[in-house]
Amino acid sequence: MSQAERPGIAPVALDGHGADGGVEAIAEGARIAAEAGVPVRVYGPSGTPTSPGVELVECDEWIANEEEPVVAVRAKSEASVVRAAADVAAGRASALVSAGSTGATMTAALFALKRIQGVHRPALAAQVPVPGGDGASVLFLDSGANSDVRPQHLVQFAFLGSSFSEAVLGVQRPRVALLSVGEEPKKGSAAVIEAHEALAEAEGLDFIGNVEGRDLLTGAADVVVTDGFTGNVTLKTLEGTARAVADAVRSASRSGPRAAAGGLLLRRALGGLRRELDPNEVGGAILLGLRGIAVVAHGSSSPTGIANAVLLADRAGRERAVDRTADLLSRSGATREALRESE
Amino acid sequence: MSQAERPGIAPVALDGHGADGGVEAIAEGARIAAEAGVPVRVYGPSGTPTSPGVELVECDEWIANEEEPVVAVRAKSEASVVRAAADVAAGRASALVSAGSTGATMTAALFALKRIQGVHRPALAAQVPVPGGDGASVLFLDSGANSDVRPQHLVQFAFLGSSFSEAVLGVQRPRVALLSVGEEPKKGSAAVIEAHEALAEAEGLDFIGNVEGRDLLTGAADVVVTDGFTGNVTLKTLEGTARAVADAVRSASRSGPRAAAGGLLLRRALGGLRRELDPNEVGGAILLGLRGIAVVAHGSSSPTGIANAVLLADRAGRERAVDRTADLLSRSGATREALRESE
Numbered sequence: 290m291s292q293a294e295r296p297g298i299a300p301v302a303l304d305g306h307g308a309d310g311g312v313e314a315i316a317e318g319a320r321i322a323a324e325a326g327v328p329v330r331v332y333g334p335s336g337t338p339t340s341p342g343v344e345l346v347e348c349d350e351w352i353a354n355e356e357e358p359v360v361a362v363r364a365k366s367e368a369s370v371v372r373a374a375a376d377v378a379a380g381r382a383s384a385l386v387s388a389g390s391t392g393a394t395m396t397a398a399l400f401a402l403k404r405i406q407g408v409h410r411p412a413l414a415a416q417v418p419v420p421g422g423d424g425a426s427v428l429f430l431d432s433g434a435n436s437d438v439r440p441q442h443l444v445q446f447a448f449l450g451s452s453f454s455e456a457v458l459g460v461q462r463p464r465v466a467l468l469s470v471g472e473e474p475k476k477g478s479a480a481v482i483e484a485h486e487a488l489a490e491a492e493g494l495d496f497i498g499n500v501e502g503r504d505l506l507t508g509a510a511d512v513v514v515t516d517g518f519t520g521n522v523t524l525k526t527l528e529g530t531a532r533a534v535a536d537a538v539r540s541a542s543r544s545g546p547r548a549a550a551g552g553l554l555l556r557r558a559l560g561g562l563r564r565e566l567d568p569n570e571v572g573g574a575i576l577l578g579l580r581g582i583a584v585v586a587h588g589s590s591s592p593t594g595i596a597n598a599v600l601l602a603d604r605a606g607r608e609r610a611v612d613r614t615a616d617l618l619s620r621s622g623a624t625r626e627a628l629r630e631s632e
Numbered sequence: 633m634s635q636a637e638r639p640g641i642a643p644v645a646l647d648g649h650g651a652d653g654g655v656e657a658i659a660e661g662a663r664i665a666a667e668a669g670v671p672v673r674v675y676g677p678s679g680t681p682t683s684p685g686v687e688l689v690e691c692d693e694w695i696a697n698e699e700e701p702v703v704a705v706r707a708k709s710e711a712s713v714v715r716a717a718a719d720v721a722a723g724r725a726s727a728l729v730s731a732g733s734t735g736a737t738m739t740a741a742l743f744a745l746k747r748i749q750g751v752h753r754p755a756l757a758a759q760v761p762v763p764g765g766d767g768a769s770v771l772f773l774d775s776g777a778n779s780d781v782r783p784q785h786l787v788q789f790a791f792l793g794s795s796f797s798e799a800v801l802g803v804q805r806p807r808v809a810l811l812s813v814g815e816e817p818k819k820g821s822a823a824v825i826e827a828h829e830a831l832a833e834a835e836g837l838d839f840i841g842n843v844e845g846r847d848l849l850t851g852a853a854d855v856v857v858t859d860g861f862t863g864n865v866t867l868k869t870l871e872g873t874a875r876a877v878a879d880a881v882r883s884a885s886r887s888g889p890r891a892a893a894g895g896l897l898l899r900r901a902l903g904g905l906r907r908e909l910d911p912n913e914v915g916g917a918i919l920l921g922l923r924g925i926a927v928v929a930h931g932s933s934s935p936t937g938i939a940n941a942v943l944l945a946d947r948a949g950r951e952r953a954v955d956r957t958a959d960l961l962s963r964s965g966a967t968r969e970a971l972r973e974s975e
Binding site for chain 1 (some may be wrong): 763764776779780811812813819820821822824844845846847848849850858860861862864865866867868869870871872873874875876877879880883
């Protein structure tokens with residue numbers, strides 16, 4: 290569907306700063322997304338290239354990785370990610386996408402969009418591709434927003450993930466699992482054991498029990514829940530392994546004439562695997578639990594990665610991910626305690 | 633050095649039960665180790681094959697994976713791993729090696745060998761190979777003994793790992809890092825942030841700061857410290873990725889005539905990578921912090937894996953790993969608080 294066929298739709302707000310590939314990668318990603326039918330508004334430096342369906346909001350201030358997110362977001366009201374988030378909150382854009390500082394993106398989104406009523410802590414959900422799974426992926430959360438969690442946070446993450454998986458990723462009755470050190474309910478940290486008990490009794494979601502680190506890539510579950518510390522370490526371990534695979538392929542194809550001959554095949558077959566193992570290729574991590582949509586694209590994203598992040602954000606908006614998440618949460622009772630606390 | 637050249641040396645006590653490959657894998661692993669000069673005493677069922685340098689202690693009782701470790705170790709004084717641990721404690725064997733239940737091995741070792749004075753919690757240290765690192769490995773702990781830790785436990789793990797790395801693995805002044813979600817000292821869980829502060833001031837070890845999941849395979853540090861929950865999930869994620877690599881290679885080489893032609897090369901180059909990525913190939917995880925040596929070989933270990941575990945245990949004994957660890961710990965002051973607590 291071209292952009293012309295969707296005249297009234299609000300654009301996705303795309304931060305023009307902070308991508309490793311510079312504003313060129315952003316502009317090219319926006320162009321690809323617009324060509325696929327999603328209008329994009331880029332908050333970038335003057336001179337950022339535009340294309341049909343892509344408009345530019347000139348924005349020279351931005352927040353760098355090194356800056357303390359809360360301090361920077363409060364101080365820099367004209368920073369690109371802050372302005373983009375404000376436009377989403379005001380309804381002038383449908384969703385926020387940034388490949389800049391993860392902390393700044395999460396903070397700007399949280400301040401501007403606010404939490405869904407009853408949500409303790411928003412969580413960052415990454416799509417981890419299942420190798421050989423024909424495009425299937427596991428929704429893995431929290432992948433880095435909350436380093437310390439209580440059991441009830443893990444329970445909410447399960448509901449946030451389940452509703453997003455169903456509403457946006459189109460998984461019917463997603464199988465939800467808790468990441469732990471063994472399948473037995475009593476294995477794991479104290480917080481995980483308590484969350485397991487609560488999830489085993491929870492209604493409105495299909496809890497299949499614990500999975501282990503080795504099950505992440507097998508597609509044993511549609512949604513895998515963990516704390517943001519373990520989640521971040523796990524994803525980066527996967528990423529490091531993907532890189533080790535790529536390096537090994539490169540050096541193998543240089544190891545001799547016979548290897549060089551097989552090198553092309555080697556590179557092609559395993560380049561695909563490397564992409565499949567690299568969670569950053571999918572499009573981005575989604576911040577769940579807010580009253581609006583925010584997607585954190587990886588800073589090293591290619592233009593295709595940026596475009597995928599925009600398409601994901603757009604789809605979340607069209608599928609009413611926020612309303613449907615709020616509905617499921619309130620029906621489940623998983624927010625009851627938080628609501629009591631806030632009374 | 634053949635066994636005949638080391639007549640007075642105490643054998644390594646090897647649990648004959650619990651390996652996935654059965655007693656045959658154990659017997660073959662023992663034979664390989666003995667041939668390399670390390671005498672082995674196998675605690676296995678009657679009929680277990682022996683070979684020069686390998687003796688059999690007949691032992692038909694054992695502890696299965698499903699059994700609750702503490703209950704089983706207390707109840708089954710004749711179980712193979714319990715008898716093997718008792719012989720190490722009594723000085724009749726130099727070290728304990730088991731490919732059976734990890735929990736039972738840790739429990740039997742803890743009960744029989746006791747903790748080094750001042751050690752809060754023994755930790756399980758795995759050697760993670762560095763791909764392309766010419767046999768280099770990272771000592772990674774805790775890989776699963778303690779799911780919930782306090783900051784002072786992480787600090788002790790750093791000292792336990794550093795002293796083992798230096799004494800047994802021969803690393804001069806090992807670089808010790810803390811696993812976290814970013815390099816900055818203030819990133820991570822509350823426990824990690826507090827441990828970072830203490831380690832930055834600690835004497836007697838070379839603390840290089842935080843590393844991330846993606847740095848695990850690069851050899852950026854010699855010792856990487858984390859809690860047993862994150863450690864277990866991380867190792868199993870690596871293992872799952874290694875398996876995904878192997879599966880992809882297998883299916884790639886079946887994908888067509890051209891791929892089939894390159895298949896042998898593909899399998900050979902990447903079989904090596906798979907082994908390099910699989911922590912189980914190295915020989916086993918060592919339980920650190922006890923007054924004796926215990927090595928947990930992976931249940932799925934090949935005979936070579938079993939033999940490597942025996943050689944590692946033997947080397948730890950010969951290098952006086954326990955005494956040297958105790959020395960470093962007491963000089964470092966990292967045990968002071970624990971000693972105060974126990975007074």
